[in-house]
Amino acid sequence: MRFTRYLVPTLREDPSDAAVTSHRLMLRAGLIRKESAGMYLYLPLGFRALRKIIDIVREEMERAGALEFLMPELTSADLWRESGRWEAMGREMIRIKDRNGQEYALAPTHEEAFTAAVRSIVSSYRDLPLNAYQINTKFRDEIRPRYGVMRSKEFIMKDAYSFDMDEEGLERSYQAMRRAYRNIFSRCGIDTIPVEADTGSMGGSDSEEFMVASEVGEEVLLLCPDCAYKANQERAEYKRTEPKGGGPAEELRVVDTPNVKTIDELAAFFKCGAERFLKSLIYLADGKPVMAVVPGDREINEVKLKNALGALEVELAPDSVVEDVTGAPVGFAGPVTKKKIRAIFDPAISNAHNAITGANERDRHFAGVNPERDFQITEQADITSAVKGDACPRCGAAMNERKGIEVGHIFKLGYKYTKSMNLTVLDESGKAVHPIMGCYGIGVNRTMAAVIEQHNDEKGIVWPMTVAPFQAHLVAIAKTDEETAAVDEIYDMLSGAGIDVLYDDRRASAGVKFADADLIGMPIRVTVGKSYFKDGEIEVKLRSESEAKRVPKDEFLGHIRGLIEKEWGRYT
Numbered sequence: 001m002r003f004t005r006y007l008v009p010t011l012r013e014d015p016s017d018a019a020v021t022s023h024r025l026m027l028r029a030g031l032i033r034k035e036s037a038g039m040y041l042y043l044p045l046g047f048r049a050l051r052k053i054i055d056i057v058r059e060e061m062e063r064a065g066a067l068e069f070l071m072p073e074l075t076s077a078d079l080w081r082e083s084g085r086w087e088a089m090g091r092e093m094i095r096i097k098d099r100n101g102q103e104y105a106l107a108p109t110h111e112e113a114f115t116a117a118v119r120s121i122v123s124s125y126r127d128l129p130l131n132a133y134q135i136n137t138k139f140r141d142e143i144r145p146r147y148g149v150m151r152s153k154e155f156i157m158k159d160a161y162s163f164d165m166d167e168e169g170l171e172r173s174y175q176a177m178r179r180a181y182r183n184i185f186s187r188c189g190i191d192t193i194p195v196e197a198d199t200g201s202m203g204g205s206d207s208e209e210f211m212v213a214s215e216v217g218e219e220v221l222l223l224c225p226d227c228a229y230k231a232n233q234e235r236a237e238y239k240r241t242e243p244k245g246g247g248p249a250e251e252l253r254v255v256d257t258p259n260v261k262t263i264d265e266l267a268a269f270f271k272c273g274a275e276r277f278l279k280s281l282i283y284l285a286d287g288k289p290v291m292a293v294v295p296g297d298r299e300i301n302e303v304k305l306k307n308a309l310g311a312l313e314v315e316l317a318p319d320s321v322v323e324d325v326t327g328a329p330v331g332f333a334g335p336v337t338k339k340k341i342r343a344i345f346d347p348a349i350s351n352a353h354n355a356i357t358g359a360n361e362r363d364r365h366f367a368g369v370n371p372e373r374d375f376q377i378t379e380q381a382d383i384t385s386a387v388k389g390d391a392c393p394r395c396g397a398a399m400n401e402r403k404g405i406e407v408g409h410i411f412k413l414g415y416k417y418t419k420s421m422n423l424t425v426l427d428e429s430g431k432a433v434h435p436i437m438g439c440y441g442i443g444v445n446r447t448m449a450a451v452i453e454q455h456n457d458e459k460g461i462v463w464p465m466t467v468a469p470f471q472a473h474l475v476a477i478a479k480t481d482e483e484t485a486a487v488d489e490i491y492d493m494l495s496g497a498g499i500d501v502l503y504d505d506r507r508a509s510a511g512v513k514f515a516d517a518d519l520i521g522m523p524i525r526v527t528v529g530k531s532y533f534k535d536g537e538i539e540v541k542l543r544s545e546s547e548a549k550r551v552p553k554d555e556f557l558g559h560i561r562g563l564i565e566k567e568w569g570r571y572t
């Protein structure tokens with residue numbers, strides 16, 4: 001491909017609205033352009049890389065025996081009503097009506113659509129197992145679209161749905177996807193960490209997310225240095241090690257605490273550690289108030305809280321609700337109360353001893369609070385987040401924390417959709433049974449951004465051979481027509497040999513061309529200039545290395561082929 005016929009609008013300056021490296025480089029290298037908030041278009045160079053990733057995903061899915069479909073993007077509201085998610089999907093789902101008033105969603109995911117499709121096609125155990133997938137656009141009205149294509153409103157997902165007769169079958173389908181995911185990400189050149197993930201209120205089932213460690217990741221991972229335990233913070237458990245406080249139980253007493261509200265202010269006021277406080281926050285769980293009580297030095301984990309309550313949504317209650325249910329302004333809630341409010345306690349609270357908590361009265365706290373004597377632990381569940389240094393739930397070692405980008409997710413769904421949408425097949429004895437499902441997603445655009453996050457330097461992108469838009473970048477440094485013709489000949493030689501080459505045939509300085517080559521980052525740079533015209537030597541350099549090598553013309557093609565093979569081999 002000749003540069004002068006192509007379109008690579010590189011930018012010299014860093015775009016002001018790009019906060020992360022991949023976003024900045026995708027804009028600067030002319031791979032994408034912003035269309036509007038949270039929406040991006042791909043230019044030819046960017047789309048070539050995206051397609052390479054799509055091809056890898058497709059190959060590995062086919063290898064794992066999955067079958068490719070193409071589903072409509074408009075999914076009718078009736079489908080979502082059948083599963084009960086028309087309401088549950090909330091405002092992230094974009095809803096529209098056609099001219100007759102029929103309601104649709106622009107699909108944020110396709111569980112319903114695939115379950116309905118399989119329901120209408122499959123009727124016997126002989127048709128299963130089945131793993132149906134597609135590579136298609138998803139729409140999500142994200143609260144905070146950001147980091148370019150990493151979190152956008154419209155993106156391409158590979159989504160797969162497996163249908164099996166029983167749990168063993170599901171386990172086989174799940175493991176096949178797990179292997180496929182490992183292959184996909186390593187072929188794309190990215191290191192991923194599979195971590196245990198939240199399974200929602202259904203609980204029990206397996207779920208793993210494939211994470212790319214990165215400072216810009218939005219997920220927090222807890223990793224055990226001594227055993228295999230790795231989990232998303234949303235889900236991570238930890239061994240409780242806090243000892244129960246010693247000494248005699250004090251009397252319950254009221255302490256005036258004018259204008260002392262936050263845990264830090266309280267710790268200073270009472271001259272003790274934050275862990276002595278019973279932090280009590282009022283949440284709305286599907287609209288109903290509930291008090292969550294945790295030690296003062298711990299954060300409430302809203303995902304765990306939601307699961308423990310079996311709620312679809314939990315959010316901090318507005319001030320007016322807090323005042324209503326506690327009888328005091330925000331900051332003075334506590335479990336010692338005669339008011340009837342549902343309360344849920346972290347297990348650490350049963351160890352509390354002479355604790356301090358809000359008195360449900362303005363400017364007042366209780367001290368000398370002891371569980372069972374002063375309040376009842378009515379409901380108990382792990383509702384706090386594990387943090388760095390907490391003990392691994394399996395082996396007790398102090399865990400580390402890292403940030404990660406979620407690029408893929410595999411999940412044993414169970415019977416949720418086959419039961420709610422009544423998908424059955426006849427088993428061997430002729431009885432109608434519900435198949436069991438798994439679902440498996442990869443964000444293709446986010447994967448591309450993750451590749452760039454892991455493969456760049458101060459000059460630009462350093463594409464892995466497997467997903468690079470072009471394998472080689474030919475730079476001409478020619479002044480005369482004769483010299484230009486000589487470079488054209490090298491270009492013809494490369495493209496004639498089936499090598500994907502981008503040929504910088506512009507009338508521009510060597511400096512400009514090299515800077516662009518470094519920015520857009522093709523794995524092999526070939527320079528034809530003075531040394532070729534004088535000595536017949538072509539300069540070959542890997543983007544990932546600083547040293548160039550001079551190769552005589554007759555060895556050139558073999559050398560390039562060898563490099564491509566070697567670079568390719570690094571990611572298989």
Ligand SMILES: Nc1ncnc2c1ncn2[C@@H]1O[C@H](COP(=O)(O)OP(=O)(O)OP(=O)(O)O)[C@@H](O)[C@H]1O
Binds near residue numbers: 142151408447
């Ligand atoms: N807004 C988005 N933009 C780009 N890719 C996305 C977006 N949301 C999800 N993905 C990708 O789709 C994959 C499968 O979707 P899934 O529903 O599991 O994501 P999710 O749990 O909503 O992700 P997140 O927690 O980041 O919002 C994710 O692993 C991710 O790679």
Ligand SMILES: [Mg+2]
């Ligand atoms: Mg999401």
Ligand SMILES: [Zn+2]
Binds near residue numbers: 227393395396
């Ligand atoms: Zn461990």
